Amino acid sequence: MISFPGSSTSVEFDRGQAVVLGAILVFALAVAMLALYQLNAVPQQDRNAEFDAYQGANVDMIELHNELLRTARTGGEGGANVKTGVSYPFRPLSPNPPPGTGSLRLSAPGTVTVSGAVGQSADVADFWDGATVSHETHRAVFTPGYNRLDVPPVVSTGYLAYRQPEENDVVLLTGQSLVRQNRISLILLDGELATASETVALSVDPVSTGQEPVAIVASGAVDPDNDGRPNVVLTLPTDIPADVWETELLAGEENVEAVTDNGDGTVDIRLRGVTDDAAARPVVYELRMAKLELRKRADQAVAPGAAPTYLVATAGDGASILDSQTASLTVQVRDELHNPVTGAEVNFQASASGGDPGDITPQPNVRTDQDGFATVVFDPDEDFEGTVTVDAECESCVGDLAARTTSFTVQVSPGPETAERPPSVEIVDVWRTSGPDDEVDRYTVQATVDDPDGNLVDVTARLASPEIQQNPVDQDDTTSFDKSGDTVTLELVDRSNSINPFPDTPIFTIRVTVQDEAGLFASDTTTVNNVE
Known part of the structure; x- marks a missing residue:
């Protein structure tokens, strides 16, 4: 059938064409809007999600830093969670980018050294005699793997948390706990950690910790770079520039004389050995050292325990007693980080010129308690008078003979004569x-x-x-x-x-x-x- 202009059939045809064209235009507009959304809005939403995740990861690394400090201080096991990935918003009509999963790992080992120092007490000086002391450590590094944001890794060292420098621009997330007045705190990290997931659950295990510091002083060795005045020198592996250490992190620390870059990824922190006044008195530093293992919570511990190394006399040396009294003698066994060791065997022997001066109980060997102490009692013979030497040796210590032995001197005097009592x-x-x-x-x-x-x-x-x-x-x-x-x-x-x-x-x-x-x-x- 042929329709002519003006007929009803022509009108219906034109109307149908308009509907089809309108639908095509609406669909094209929707596609264009979706394309604009995918091109502009979706990346911004992704960046916002990644930025929030990165900020959260920064907070988590700060919490990890605090947990390292707490575990080193208390000796109790710790833990932390670090969000290394990102969750993108759900968009049913717009595809999400692939998962933005970062990694958390321990860095390659570096070496921390303390040089120019000697133990203040004689027993500590037998082990720490002025030679350079070196210990291996690692840094915990979170490296983001986002799709939109390019941001620097976040690091926790055990004494500081920060974002890795970008063109010498360092963002410090915490203050430093390494040097505070005359206190030095070194926390060493060990373990096997290399993981990538959205959230990492961590365990912080104490390998060697202690409550009491060890006193050290400058050994008196002449430092030609410091006008002949002795120094205690800390050498640290770090990617933070020396000028940031000196002008920001250690600003206001009067015992810090200088921080220098060694050009090999380490810096030297020079601490004054004597006071600046005319008396030039030795500066006594309280050194605390700890070793912690950082691992995934589901993994087994792999870091070896600390071995007993040397012992110190802590109570009883120089005692003066009557022949009717007893003397209590105590030693402490420590590891190479100067922290107490539990279960180490110590042998005590009493001697004097002229024969056996008395008994020591208990015998033959005494094991140290949970604080590293071993105590015996010396009971002199009734007819003994004079000086007694009690030698103690840690038979399980790995230090040399001078370090694993110590001696006590006990002076025994006769007591007053007592009146005989009748039956x-x-x-x-x-x-x-x-x-x-x-x-x-x-x-x-x-x-x-x-x-x-x-x-x-x-x-x-x-x-x-x-x-x-x-x-x-x-x-x-x-x-x-x-x-x-x-x-x-x-x-x-x-x-x-x-x-x-x-x-x-x-x-x-x-x-x-x-x-x-x-x-x-x-x-x-x-x-x-x-x-x-």
Whole structure:
């Protein structure tokens, strides 16, 4: 059928074309809007998500830094979570970029050294004698893997958290805890950590920690770069420029004389060895060192424990006691980081000119407690007078002989003469053990004896008639008594029928006498009825 202009069929055709063209235009507009959204809005949303994730990761690395400090200080296990990835917003009509997962790892090992220092006490100086002391450490590094943002890695070293420098521009996330006045705190990191996931759960394990610092001073070695004044020098592996250390991190620390760049990824921090006044007194530094293992929470610990290295005398040296007293002697076993070691064996031996001066208990070996201490008691012989040397050796320590041994000196003097104390006796019971038809009378006597000097030699019982005081009826010999604790039991026999002119004596007197080595004696008397 042919339609002509103006007919109804033509009108319907034109109207259909308009609908189709309108739908095409709407679809094209939607596609253009989606393209603009994908081109402009989606990247900005991704950048916002990545920026928020990066800020969160910075906070997590600060928390990790704080957890390292806490574990080093308390010795307790710690943990932290670090968000290394990013979650992009859900967009049903717009594809997301691939996962932006970063990595968390321990850096290649670096070496921390302390040079120009010596232990202040003699025992510590046996181990730390002025030679350079070196220890290996790592840094925890979070490297972002975002799709939109290009941002620097974040680092935690155990004494500082920061963003890695970009063209010498360092963003410090925390202050430094390395040098504070005369306190030096070195936290060494060890372990095997290299992981990439959205969030990493970490464990912080103490390998070597302690509560007490060790005192060090400058060894006095002349430093030609410092006008002949001695220094204690800390050498650190770091990617932070020396001028940032000197002008920002260590600004205001009066003991820091200079920070220099060694050109090999390390800096030297020079600490003054003596005061700046005319007296030039040695500056005593309190050094705390700790070693921690950083690992994924699901992994097993791999860092080796700290070995016992040397010991120090902590109490009892130079004691002066009487021969009736004892001296308590204590040592502490420490590892190479100067922290206490539990379960190390220490042997103590006492000696003096002229023979054995006394006993040491317990023996032969003493194990250190949870704080690294081992304690013994020296008990001198009663007749010893003079100077005693007690040598202690840590048989499981790995240091040289001078480091793993120490000595105590104890002066023993005679005590004042004490007055001799006499013994005493009290009859507590007497009973007849013979029957009415027996030819002789028998008695058992019980008495309590006090022997304060412990030198009792004789216990005697006498059975006598009051009418014949000068002629005892019977006397037992000293071998016939039984002593149990403080009680003596004696057996007496009346043989008066053969020697007494009064054979039916009704009353007997029983007397018990005790005597000690000094000739001091005591006695007690009671009577018994011989007729009943």
